[in-house]
Amino acid sequence: MAELQSGDDGHKGKKRGGVRAKKMSTRIDMTPMVDLGFLLVTFFILTTTMSKPKAMQVVMPDKEVKDSTQMSKIRESEAMTILLGSNDRIFYYYGQTQPTVEVTYFNKVRKVINDKNAEVLALQKANDWQANGNYNGVYIGIKPTDGSKYENLVNMLDEMKITGVKSYAILDPSVEELEMLPK
Amino acid sequence: MPKGNVSIDMTPMVDMAFLLVTFFILTTQFRPDEPVQVVTPSSTSVSNPPEHGKVIITIAPDSRLFFDLDNQNFRKSLIQKMGDSYNIAFTIDEQNAFATGSSIGIPMGGMKTYLDMSPEERKKVEQPGIPVDTSQNLSNELGVWLVNARIAGNNPVILIKGDSKSNYPAVKNVFKTLADRKVSKFGLITADEAAPVEPIK
Numbered sequence: 438m439a440e441l442q443s444g445d446d447g448h449k450g451k452k453r454g455g456v457r458a459k460k461m462s463t464r465i466d467m468t469p470m471v472d473l474g475f476l477l478v479t480f481f482i483l484t485t486t487m488s489k490p491k492a493m494q495v496v497m498p499d500k501e502v503k504d505s506t507q508m509s510k511i512r513e514s515e516a517m518t519i520l521l522g523s524n525d526r527i528f529y530y531y532g533q534t535q536p537t538v539e540v541t542y543f544n545k546v547r548k549v550i551n552d553k554n555a556e557v558l559a560l561q562k563a564n565d566w567q568a569n570g571n572y573n574g575v576y577i578g579i580k581p582t583d584g585s586k587y588e589n590l591v592n593m594l595d596e597m598k599i600t601g602v603k604s605y606a607i608l609d610p611s612v613e614e615l616e617m618l619p620k
Numbered sequence: 621m622p623k624g625n626v627s628i629d630m631t632p633m634v635d636m637a638f639l640l641v642t643f644f645i646l647t648t649q650f651r652p653d654e655p656v657q658v659v660t661p662s663s664t665s666v667s668n669p670p671e672h673g674k675v676i677i678t679i680a681p682d683s684r685l686f687f688d689l690d691n692q693n694f695r696k697s698l699i700q701k702m703g704d705s706y707n708i709a710f711t712i713d714e715q716n717a718f719a720t721g722s723s724i725g726i727p728m729g730g731m732k733t734y735l736d737m738s739p740e741e742r743k744k745v746e747q748p749g750i751p752v753d754t755s756q757n758l759s760n761e762l763g764v765w766l767v768n769a770r771i772a773g774n775n776p777v778i779l780i781k782g783d784s785k786s787n788y789p790a791v792k793n794v795f796k797t798l799a800d801r802k803v804s805k806f807g808l809i810t811a812d813e814a815a816p817v818e819p820i821k
Contacts, residue, residue, distance in 0.1 A: 478637055491668060493810050499804055583792075584787075590788065
């Protein structure tokens with residue numbers, strides 16, 4: 438009883454309390470750290486763009502043709518010319534002599550190309566016109582005019598890929614062709 | 621009955637969270653400041669351009685042209701070569717300023733003053749675009765950039781990043797410059813687009 442009341446005992450009690458407090462202090466509160474961690478996770482998730490840009494491969498015709506005998510000859514019935522006009526219009530004609538220019542738009546052009554391609558393939562098979570051992574299908578010249586947008590060209594090249602046209606080239610429109618176009 | 625222990629062990633969750641933090645910190649690469657915002661058209665193409673070793677020619681909606689080579693060491697040697705072509709001696713500081721930059725649309729005449737500016741000032745400059753005159757060889761600076769970048773960049777892949785709404789004449793000038801420098805194969809940077817489910821036969 439006397440011991441209980443002694444100053445020593447009180448001191449001991451305090452000491453024990455101090456020890457206990459020290460033990461408690463080894464467990465630190467990790468809540469702020471975890472909060473920050475999740476904040477970072479959220480930040481990086483929101484800022485990361487997973488989509489990588491894609492590239493479309495383009496091969497332009499060689500500027501200098503050294504030898505005209507090396508040029509492949511295309512029959513008129515196999516050729517198609519697509520002119521890209523202003524306001525997203527597409528003008529096209531077949532062959533070369535007395536062309537009649539028709540107008541179409543990007544939502545309809547795929548059918549036009551597919552129909553012509555099928556027609557040319559049938560013709561090539563019927564007459565056995567082979568180029569490098571296989572039937573090539575339609576030959577398309579894409580001619581963007583100055584009024585067209587970059588988007589038009591890319592969409593047209595994309596159509597070539599979608600329709601599976603093997604031979605196409607980006608060319609400059611001739612003066613005659615520009616005159617044929619409605620304003 | 622004693623009160624059930626309501627605190628659950630969150631160690632695995634926190635481990636996971638920090639794993640994610642580490643992953644994102646390591647994989648994120650911040651996009652360098654582009655002098656112009658470009659919205660590329662979309663296509664069904666699936667080929668990825670290479671991560672490194674590429675030249676990007678940007679065509680802004682207002683037909684301005686910007687030139688970019690992606691590796692810092694390559695860029696340093698590029699600006700030296702450009703200096704040689706135009707008889708401009710760039711100091712080490714100017715070379716470093718160029719090497720750490722991104723797309724550039726400054727004519728060679730104003731390049732030195734531009735590189736002498738502080739980074740903050742450089743950001744504010746409205747870049748006029750690289751001159752491209754396809755009728756004359758020497759004033760076609762894009763062509764000179766291209767030739768020097770092919771040497772400096774160890775034959776990089778050439779990509780064109782055009783805005784959907786840019787007019788074709790600007791694109792034609794780039795195509796013509798590329799053809800003049802005997803580049804007949806290049807890429808057009810496009811955004812993703814889903815291919816049509818069934819091609820119409």
